[in-house]
Each structure stands twice: as structure tokens, then as C-alpha cells.
Amino acid sequence: MRDPEWWKSAVVYQIYPRSFADSDGDGVGDLRGIIDRLDHLVALGVDVIWLSPIYRSPQDDNGYDISDYEDVDPSFGTLEDIDALIAAVHERGMKLVMDLVVNHTSDEHAWFEESRSGTDSPKRDWYWWRPPREGHEGGTPGAEPTNWESFFSGSTWEWDAATGEYYLHLFSRKQPDLNWENPEVRQAVYAMMRWWVDRGVDGFRMDVINLVSKELRPDGSLPDGVVRSGRFGDGSPYYTAGPRIHEFLAEMHAEALADKALLTVGEMPGVTIEQARAFTDPARREVNMVFTFEHMGLDHGPGGKWDQRPLRLTDLKANLAAWQEGLADVGWNSLYWNNHDQPRIVSRFGDDSPEHRVTSAKTLGTVLHMLRGTPYVYQGEELGMTNVDFRRIEEFRDVETLNHYRHALGDGASPEALLAGIRPVSRDNARTPMQWDASANAGFTTGEPWIAVNPNHTEINAEAARADAGSVFHHYRRLIEVRRAHDVVVHGDFALLLPGDEQVFAYTRSLDGQTLLVVANMSGEPADVELEGQADHLAGEVLLSTHDDGAPAEGERVRLAPWESRVLLRR
Numbered sequence: 001m002r003d004p005e006w007w008k009s010a011v012v013y014q015i016y017p018r019s020f021a022d023s024d025g026d027g028v029g030d031l032r033g034i035i036d037r038l039d040h041l042v043a044l045g046v047d048v049i050w051l052s053p054i055y056r057s058p059q060d061d062n063g064y065d066i067s068d069y070e071d072v073d074p075s076f077g078t079l080e081d082i083d084a085l086i087a088a089v090h091e092r093g094m095k096l097v098m099d100l101v102v103n104h105t106s107d108e109h110a111w112f113e114e115s116r117s118g119t120d121s122p123k124r125d126w127y128w129w130r131p132p133r134e135g136h137e138g139g140t141p142g143a144e145p146t147n148w149e150s151f152f153s154g155s156t157w158e159w160d161a162a163t164g165e166y167y168l169h170l171f172s173r174k175q176p177d178l179n180w181e182n183p184e185v186r187q188a189v190y191a192m193m194r195w196w197v198d199r200g201v202d203g204f205r206m207d208v209i210n211l212v213s214k215e216l217r218p219d220g221s222l223p224d225g226v227v228r229s230g231r232f233g234d235g236s237p238y239y240t241a242g243p244r245i246h247e248f249l250a251e252m253h254a255e256a257l258a259d260k261a262l263l264t265v266g267e268m269p270g271v272t273i274e275q276a277r278a279f280t281d282p283a284r285r286e287v288n289m290v291f292t293f294e295h296m297g298l299d300h301g302p303g304g305k306w307d308q309r310p311l312r313l314t315d316l317k318a319n320l321a322a323w324q325e326g327l328a329d330v331g332w333n334s335l336y337w338n339n340h341d342q343p344r345i346v347s348r349f350g351d352d353s354p355e356h357r358v359t360s361a362k363t364l365g366t367v368l369h370m371l372r373g374t375p376y377v378y379q380g381e382e383l384g385m386t387n388v389d390f391r392r393i394e395e396f397r398d399v400e401t402l403n404h405y406r407h408a409l410g411d412g413a414s415p416e417a418l419l420a421g422i423r424p425v426s427r428d429n430a431r432t433p434m435q436w437d438a439s440a441n442a443g444f445t446t447g448e449p450w451i452a453v454n455p456n457h458t459e460i461n462a463e464a465a466r467a468d469a470g471s472v473f474h475h476y477r478r479l480i481e482v483r484r485a486h487d488v489v490v491h492g493d494f495a496l497l498l499p500g501d502e503q504v505f506a507y508t509r510s511l512d513g514q515t516l517l518v519v520a521n522m523s524g525e526p527a528d529v530e531l532e533g534q535a536d537h538l539a540g541e542v543l544l545s546t547h548d549d550g551a552p553a554e555g556e557r558v559r560l561a562p563w564e565s566r567v568l569l570r571r
């Protein structure tokens with residue numbers, strides 16, 4: 001009997017295929033490259049692979065712009081290669097989850113080409129076409145149907161002179177939004193999902209799935225958003241968790257997912273705890289879990305992601321604790337520090353200096369993996385890979401970064417100030433090639449890589465990490481082992497300790513008389529704290545620690561070296 005909730009005890013590893021391993025020397029990672037490297041994942045001990053999109057795509061947004069859902073992009077391989085990958089993953093006892101990008105397609109998808117062919121096309125209504133604003137001439141500034149700003153800068157509306165209307169794109173202009181109000185669109189999506197499930201995939205990570213329902217006025221128009229600064233308004237209240245979102249997700253589950261014991265995770269920018277409880281309530285049969293963005297916004301200033309400020313540990317603890325508590329009795333959390341959209345966590349919430357890189361990466365892993373929920377590891381995180389130090393705009397590849405640069409330059413920003421803002425947060429930090437070894441191009445490719453390899457690969461790489469018992473890799477491997485060995489890690493109740501402490505992150509997990517205590521110094525200075533009522537737990541068995549020579553606790557008092565962390569179990 002398959003456990004329908006197997007994903008609760010699983011650890012997921014995300015592969016960004018473009019940057020993982022290149023088998024044919026064209027500088028772009030591919031499916032055969034992944035097959036060649038599966039043993040790395042077996043050694044790490046993960047259960048599931050989430051594959052970022054490999055479908056046919058013009059690659060405007062590295063595959064998040066799909067022109068054929070039922071084919072593989074030639075840069076990644078063929079349908080035979082994906083079948084071989086699914087088989088190879090299953091042979092090793094792992095599962096494979098696909099990225100499902102159905103808020104939008106590519107503008108080169110046959111559906112969109114048909115839709116844009118004329119106002120009377122049978123697929124016209126598959127996308128969001130709207131006339132220019134009344135009294136304005138189409139294609140001139142201010143004529144857009146709403147004032148919404150795209151996630152990737154500029155208006156969300158693209159003028160189509162041939163048919164005299166605009167189409168909506170929340171992301172790049174090459175990613176037109178599908179109109180989920182149209183039942184034919186939804187049925188086409190569900191049929192495609194069934195096609196992949198029949199091919200053997202074990203679930204879906206659903207790209208921006210809480211954006212598919214938009215709020216329409218009774219006359220079919222879309223409302224303007226509030227303007228806070230500049231020319232654009234914030235449309236997010238009208239497309240985030242819109243009025244029909246729960247209906248759509250329940251329908252998707254019934255039509256494509258029911259009774260198949262799949263893993264489903266909805267990527268949901270802007271999702272609140274209250275909403276997440278509903279999305280992940282098993283009784284509602286929508287998705288197993290969601291990706292929250294709240295903890296990823298704690299180091300953003302009022303200007304959003306390009307406006308970085310230092311993280312306060314108390315904010316991070318309060319936020320993670322609120323999600324732990326909010327989804328305790330109903331629903332399930334996903335746990336992540338990294339993905340292909342986020343800068344590297346060791347450079348962001350840790351310390352990537354030579355002195356603290358390894359320990360801070362381990363301690364960040366510890367505090368995340370011992371929480372209640374399904375952990376996600378992003379390629380290279382298990383090596384403590386760092387941000388990259390690109391100096392020139394020409395080195396960046398990401399459409400979000402490049403659009404932001406172009407638009408902000410146009411608004412009068414200086415190139416130096418822009419680069420300084422981009423460097424720590426650009427999505428390209430996550431997208432430099434996986435560092436396999438110390439050789440040229442890090443063993444990623446024999447050709448010219450599509451994006452530069454981080455020069456620190458001579459030191460930070462999988463080969464070196466696997467040979468070193470004290471590496472970040474072996475720490476992550478042990479974290480996964482601890483989860484597998486102890487039910488309390490999967491199911492235990494969570495309680496935060498020391499909520500007001502700016503240096504130490506400590507919490508307990510309890511189940512059936514056992515208590516797991518996690519205590520972590522999240523700073524480069526020694527820490528000395530008192531954990532009230534925890535003397536017994538502090539004296540528990542050490543399951544995992546960053547320092548072999550840690551000072552023994554004295555009653556309720558514990559002293560921790562910089563970035564030291566411990567996981568203790570009291571049975």
C-alpha cells in the first residue's frame with residue numbers, strides 16, 4: 001500500500017536543468033547530464049527531484065515560457081531522454097516532480113498564435129485581450145487597459161497592432177496569461193497534466209498558481225491598482241488568490257490528480273497563513289503544500305527586492321514560527337531557503353567569508369531541516385555555494401534583472417547604483433553552473449557555459465565536499481538521515497524558545513514523550529544563553545552538531561561558538 005501522505009516525510013531536491021550538468025558540450029545543462037549525476041543525489045539521500053521546466057520553449061525566461069507542454073526543448077534533450085530520466089530516478093527509489101507553468105504560456109505556443117490571429121479566432125478568449133483605455137489611442141503610454149506593473153518591469157499589457165487590442169502578461173511580454181475563466185483552457189491544462197502523470201511523473205510544482213484567477217468587474221473589465229510611486233499601479237489585489245482560485249484548484253485536483261498519491265506544491269507569491277491553511281487543508285483536496293514568500297521578503301526595504309536591508313533574526317524567527325503554528329493542526333508547510341529565483345542563502349542570511357561559510361551554511365541547514373514540513377534543497381545549497389560577483393551588466397542573463405536594469409536606467413538611475421542593487425539579489429546568483437569539481441568550468445560543461453561559472457568552484461565543489469567528512473554536503477546528508485530516523489522531526493509539535501533573542505535561534509519539537517531541541521547561534525560572535533526549563537533537553541543525546549568540541553551545557557545555560565548549532569534528543 002502506498003502511503004498517500006508519503007510527501008510529509010520526504011526531502012525534495014530542486015534541479016535547474018540549464019545549470020546542472022551538460023552532457024553534450026553545448027554549454028547548456030541537459031537531461032542526459034542529470035542522469036549521469038544521479039548518484040550525487042543518492043549519496044545525499046533525497047527522496048524526490050523537482051525539475052524546473054524542460055518543455056519546448058523559446059527560453060525567454062529559461063523555460064518558464066512554454067511553447068509546447070508535451071515536448072522537451074531540444075536544448076535539454078528529447079521525450080526519450082525524459083522517459084529515461086523518469087526510469088533512472090525510479091530505479092534508484094526516488095520520485096520525479098515536474099514544474100507546471102500554466103498561469104501563462106509562451107507567445108510562441110500554438111494556442112497563443114491562434115489566439116492572436118484575429119478577434120474572431122476560436123481561441124481568442126483563451127488569453128486576456130482588452131481594447132485600449134477609452135479615449136486613448138492604442139499603443140500610446142497610458143492607453144493600457146489597466147495601470148498594472150509587470151513582475152518583470154513595465155506594463156503588464158502588450159499592444160498588438162494587427163488586431164487593435166492588448167494582451168495581458170503578468171511576467172515578460174513573451175509570457176501571455178492564460179484565461180482560466182474559459183473552461184476549455186482549464187480542460188486543456190488538465191489533459192496535459194494527465195498525459196504527464198501517465199508518463200510516470202510523481203507530482204507537480206505549480207508555478208505562480210495562486211495568480212490564475214483574476215478579479216473581473218461585472219462588465220468584464222479589470223480594475224486599476226493603487227499607484228504608490230511612478231507611473232504604475234499595484235494590480236496584485238486583483239490577481240492574487242482571486243475569487244475562483246479555490247474552485248479552480250479543487251477542479252484541477254478532481255480532474256488530474258485525485259487518488260494518485262502525487263506530491264503537489266503551489267508556488268504562491270503573496271500567500272498568507274490563513275490562505276495557506278485553506279489551500280493545504282486535506283479536506284478541500286487542492287494542494288499538499290505551498291511555497292510562502294514571507295520569509296524571503298524580510299530583508300527587503302520599501303522598494304522591494306532591489307532595495308535590500310539587513311535581516312533581523314527576531315523577524316525571521318517570528319515569521320517561521322507563525323507558519324509552524326498556523327499550519328499545525330490543518331495543512332502542511334514546505335521549507336526552503338533557496339530556489340532558482342533567490343540569491344544563495346549562505347551569502348544572504350549566513351556569512352560566506354572563508355572563516356564562516358561552512359559553519360553558517362550548516363547551521364542554516366539545521367534550523368530549516370528540523371522544522372515541521374517538507375524541506376527543499378536547491379542544487380548547490382548542499383555544497384554551501386555562494387552568490388557570484390558579476391561586475392558588469394553583460395555578465396547577467398536573467399530577464400527580470402535585465403528588464404529592471406533597462407527600465408530603471410530609462411527612469412534616470414545610475415548604472416553603478418543599479419548594479420550595486422542587482423548584485424546581491426539577482427536571480428542569476430542561483431543560476432551559475434553547479435560546481436562539480438575544481439577543473440575548468442567546474443565539470444559542468446566541456447564547452448562554453450551559457451552563464452559564467454563562479455570562480456570559487458576550485459574550492460567549493462561536489463568532489464571536494466564528498467571527500468571531506470566536515471563538509472556542508474555531509475551535514476545536509478546527516479540532516480536528511482536524522483529526519484528519516486526520527487518521527488519527531490516529521491510530526492513533532494513545534495515551540496519557539498527565546499523569541500526576543502537577536503543571536504540565537506532555538507526551538508523544540510515534541511512527539512510521544514520525546515523532545516528534540518535545536519539551538520543555533522546565527523551570528524559570527526560567541527553566544528551565551530539561558531534556555532528556561534530546558535536543562536533536561538540540553539543534556540539529551542547529540543544527534544548532530546557543527547562543532548565536535550562544543551562546550552557542555554551547564555544546567556539551562558549553553559555557550560555556543562560563532563555559528564555553532566546542535567540538535568539534541570531527549571527520549
Ligand code: ISL
Nearest residue numbers: 061064101151171207208269305341427
Ligand atoms: O523571482 C521573483 C522575484 O525575484 C518573483 O517575482 C518570481 O518572478 C515569482 O516568484 C514567480 O516565479 C515563478 O514564475 C516566474 C518565473 O520567472 C520564476 O522563475 C518562477 O519561479 C514566471 O513563470
